[in-house]
Amino acid sequence: MGMEDGWRDSAASWIACQGEAGDYGRRFVLDAPMLARVDLAPARLALDVGCGEGRFCRMLRARGIATIGIDPTEPLLEEARRRDPEGDYRAARAEALPLPDGACDLVVSYLSLIDIPDLPAAIAEMSRVLAPGGRLLIANLNPFFTAGLPDGWVRHGDAAHFAIDHYLEERAEWVGWRGIRIRNWHRPMSRYMALLLGQGLVLTHFDEPAPREGGDPHAAARYRRVPYFHIMEWRKPDLVSSAP
Numbered sequence: 001m002g003m004e005d006g007w008r009d010s011a012a013s014w015i016a017c018q019g020e021a022g023d024y025g026r027r028f029v030l031d032a033p034m035l036a037r038v039d040l041a042p043a044r045l046a047l048d049v050g051c052g053e054g055r056f057c058r059m060l061r062a063r064g065i066a067t068i069g070i071d072p073t074e075p076l077l078e079e080a081r082r083r084d085p086e087g088d089y090r091a092a093r094a095e096a097l098p099l100p101d102g103a104c105d106l107v108v109s110y111l112s113l114i115d116i117p118d119l120p121a122a123i124a125e126m127s128r129v130l131a132p133g134g135r136l137l138i139a140n141l142n143p144f145f146t147a148g149l150p151d152g153w154v155r156h157g158d159a160a161h162f163a164i165d166h167y168l169e170e171r172a173e174w175v176g177w178r179g180i181r182i183r184n185w186h187r188p189m190s191r192y193m194a195l196l197l198g199q200g201l202v203l204t205h206f207d208e209p210a211p212r213e214g215g216d217p218h219a220a221a222r223y224r225r226v227p228y229f230h231i232m233e234w235r236k237p238d239l240v241s242s243a244p
Contacts, residue, residue: 006182011075013179043106050112054080094122105134127199146186205233
């Protein structure tokens with residue numbers, strides 16, 4: 001997620017867009033259900049894969065969870081360290097996590113899978129660093145949404161619809177808003193499921209969250225018409241000792 005993906009050039013605009021509280025989708029759609037899953041079980045050490053400017057790391061640390069944030073975009077990590085000097089933020093890619101096997105009992109990917117070119121390597125690495133019994137918590141753009149990128153909403157007179165096309169074709173698209181221009185990957189849902197199941201992980205939760213009350217009512221209406229996001233929680237099975 002460096003210059004070739006637009007992230008370095010877009011870092012300043014991204015930081016300005018997110019502010020301290022995050023954008024609408026994070027604040028009013030994803031944060032509450034993601035934190036509800038975090039709160040279900042105590043975590044000794046969490047890893048935030050693709051932490052960006054560190055917003056969700058700060059939320060985890062505010063809950064008393066020791067958290068490591070990794071991201072390959074140095075300007076975003078600099079902002080994370082500026083806002084959270086006591087935090088642990090490391091330059092690294094999801095495809096090569098700088099942690100030993102089984103180091104974390106909570107791994108979080110908060111809207112980062114769409115940015116990762118080598119998804120099989122990243123999923124394998126997230127599973128590798130997850131301790132037996134640990135949880136992988138994912139918030140992702142819904143493939144029904146990414147299949148409409150880059151055009152998305154199409155207007156015909158007074159009516160608008162969201163155009164979905166080439167759903168089964170895995171591809172990267174350049175998307176832009178508010179001075180940000182980055183590359184997002186569309187993959188069908190079956191691709192994500194096959195890779196996660198292939199690691200022996202067990203799906204324990206799935207949701208397509210609706211907007212909660214508050215915020216811009218026009219944005220809420222838009223997020224209710226199209227499934228922008230989904231949340232998945234996967235558990236790594238406990239080790240089972242074999243009888244002699």
